Every structure is written in C-alpha cells, then in structure tokens.
Amino acid sequence: MFDTLKEDIQVVFERDPAARSVMETILTCPGFQAIFFHRINHWFWTKKLYLLARLGAHMARFMTGIEIHPGARIGKRFFIDHGMGIVVGETSEVGDDCSIYHGVTLGGTTWQKVKRHPTLENNVVIGAGAKILGPITIGTGARIGCNAVVVKDVPAGATVVGVPGHVVVKKEVKDQMLAQREAMAKKIGFDAYAERQDMPDPIQNALDSILDHLHKVDEEIEHLRQKKD
Numbered sequence: 001m002f003d004t005l006k007e008d009i010q011v012v013f014e015r016d017p018a019a020r021s022v023m024e025t026i027l028t029c030p031g032f033q034a035i036f037f038h039r040i041n042h043w044f045w046t047k048k049l050y051l052l053a054r055l056g057a058h059m060a061r062f063m064t065g066i067e068i069h070p071g072a073r074i075g076k077r078f079f080i081d082h083g084m085g086i087v088v089g090e091t092s093e094v095g096d097d098c099s100i101y102h103g104v105t106l107g108g109t110t111w112q113k114v115k116r117h118p119t120l121e122n123n124v125v126i127g128a129g130a131k132i133l134g135p136i137t138i139g140t141g142a143r144i145g146c147n148a149v150v151v152k153d154v155p156a157g158a159t160v161v162g163v164p165g166h167v168v169v170k171k172e173v174k175d176q177m178l179a180q181r182e183a184m185a186k187k188i189g190f191d192a193y194a195e196r197q198d199m200p201d202p203i204q205n206a207l208d209s210i211l212d213h214l215h216k217v218d219e220e221i222e223h224l225r226q227k228k229d
Helices: 002-017 023-026 030-046 050-065 171-187 203-229
Strands: 077-082 097-103 105-106 131-133 160-161 166-169
Touching: 002 030, 002 050, 023 030, 030 050, 030 077, 097 203
Parallel strands: 077 097, 105 131
Antiparallel strands: 160 166
C-alpha cells in the first residue's frame, strides 16, 4: 500500500507541471486525494464491508468532486488531472499508467447486475468531458479526445474523436504515415513535426496531404528513372 501511495504521488509530478511539492500534492490535489480514498474504500469493498466502503466513497466525492465507486478496480499510477465531475462506475477496470481529465464518465448502459462499465487497458488517456459507456474495452495506449462519446471497443494505440466516437488513425497506419511524412519533410527542408497532435486540424491535414502527395510523386519519379535506366 505504501509503495502504491508513493507511485500515486510521483505520477502527479510526472504529468502535472503545476505540482511543486509532496505536501502540496497531498493537501490540495483532488485527483490524488480521490485515488487515495478509493484505494482504502476498495479494500473495504473486497472485505464485504459495503456500507463502510460506500460511506467512504460518498465522503471522497463531497471533498473532491470525483465519484469513484468502491467496487471499481484501478491499477497503478492512475492520474486524474483537475478531476471535477469525473464518474467511475462499479464494474469499471482501469489498467496501469492511465490518465483521465475532468468531466470524464466511465458509465454503464444497463441496469442488470453484470459487467456493465468500461475496461481501460494500460497507458490510456481520456480527454476532458469524454463519455466511455458500456462494457467495452479501450486498448493499450489508446487516446480518447475531449467530449468524445465512445460505445464500441477501441483498438490498441488508436485515437478516437467525435460523437459517436470514431477512430481517426490506428497506430500501425499512423506510424507508417508519420515516418513517410517526416522523411519527406526532412528531404525538402520543412520541419513542422517537433510537436504533433492526433486530433483533426484543417491546416495540419492540408500539410499532411501535401507531404503525402510529394511522397507519391517522389516514388513515381524514382520508378521512371529506374525504368529509363
């Protein structure tokens, strides 16, 4: 428990540039406080001390504005930034090194007493206001955009945006395209990739289209050159 607590504190410093001291984190970071109380409440829940667990979760919600059901299973180094309005349902499962932002809901879609909330695999990031609904799985390394509504499984490494949520780029495709674009940008002396986001952007999309077109033209010229030789 103590090692987990240290990791929960350390991850705040890794992912929140506003964090300045351990004491400040413990006393003023609602995300850390919510996770700390949840780990205690979940222990009560596993010991079938359900009323005590629910009372603890209710107090944590009052203090932090973050509602995590004590039955939810949360992995190591879980990071909550800001946190107000977050709801994590009873049968939710969260892997290691996940991050979620304010207004996120891990919600259910049925009243049946079954697995009805999402499962987040490791290294998932969920943007502010996103709603992940139902017993679906968000694959390792996936990114969910702000205010997206996701009701279907998301493959590992994918980026999802929109209502309803749809995959923008899958990891294997994204990696190949990025490698091609970066190579072409380097070849023509154009550097716009120090910082890159997966979210749709009209200007970035236009630049990507230009680089893709140049890559295709470059391949055709090389093919003609080889044919001529």
